[in-house]
Amino acid sequence: MKKIIVVGATVCLLSACTTLDPYTGEEKVSNTTKGAGIGAAAGAVLGAAVSSRKDRGKGAVIGALVGGAVGGGVGYNMDQQEALLRQELQNTGVQIERIGDTIRLIMPGNITFALNSDQIDRGFYPVLDSVVKVLVKFNQTELKVDGFTDSSGSFELNQKLSERRAIQVADYLVSSGVDQLRVNAQGYGERYPVATNDTASGRAANRRVEINIIGQRR
Template sequence: MKKAVILVAALTLSGCQTLDPYTQESKTSNATKGAGIGAVTGAVLGAAVSSKKDRTKGAITGALVGGAVGGGIGYYMDQQEMLLRQELEGSGVRVERIGDQIRLIMPGNITFPTDSYTVSGGFYPVLDSVTKVFIKFDKTVISVDGFTDSTGSFEYNQNLSERRAASVSQYFASGGVAALRLQSRGYGERYPVASNDTSSGRAQNRRVEVNIRGNQ
């Protein structure tokens, strides 16, 4: 049974090398990683629920099913990530991939006027591009999180972060993204990504993060 699991996992991973269109480097796609993890998990479960004499067969069946499920989620997010990177190139919005989740980091200086929670008019085309991708890839849930620097009172920063996150979320909804897929939260000055002791650090901390994950 152990040999069967190793064989199926190896075959699943054999097609893993793809060319990153942005770095031109060969890499293992997230779809393949998901397929490999799903294959191993499915093999273990398949063997566990099978009788002793059918354990190897159960492992292989479970691996194939698990690989298909894991690969499907990874592939779906791979395609969404690729389109987001194309749409957001040169916009100032950073796209990060974390497993089967995608994060968009929108700097505050291009998203909102100072001390305002009204989206800057010049940022509308960027949000329109993101909205278009969200509508195309509708099997995801979206969390919009707002953050500030530490300038001002904790209460003020908390309120501003909540309003900014809500403004971006509402913009997506007004563009046709289903409201049930959207959630907005504000974290104020909590969770800084840089030091608040410098102007450049504070600028990095003023941001909106859009987290995208599969709902299936």
């Protein structure tokens, strides 16, 4: 019973840790802490389940510590990548979103490609080079490159254009030093719009390429 209480206290302590968001000034629970708390809880359950009855409390403690270290490690690495990407991509027009252990880079079509073209704008190469620098430094992530268009033109044309654009960005990452085994490219055409296609600004927002950087638990 005492050991279970220790595990619970450890998880609660981890969950209580906060950090100051440098972009909003708000206090929030860091992703490192979230990962450690989730990992500790899962590890405790697994540790207790695989241990004998008399050692179940000990197994839960060990599982919590190991799980917390793994979860916290993934969160910490993603925190570091996010901070470096925000530094590298400041004022480039690329939006950065953080969803758990995934970092999403949203690259608007107007700065990435010419209209109806699948050739990367030469002025965008330095931006992709900055992304590559971070991806090479943190090489234990999976990368999902997704292409999207607006609803102008036929569905088939939009689908193929989105696929070619995603492949162009993925190929550039690989040619610049990112391991090909980490990269997957896919086009979604006019599906999954983020704005209305009834206005010019909405269509511009829907024409985009997204790079999803997904943290791996190893």
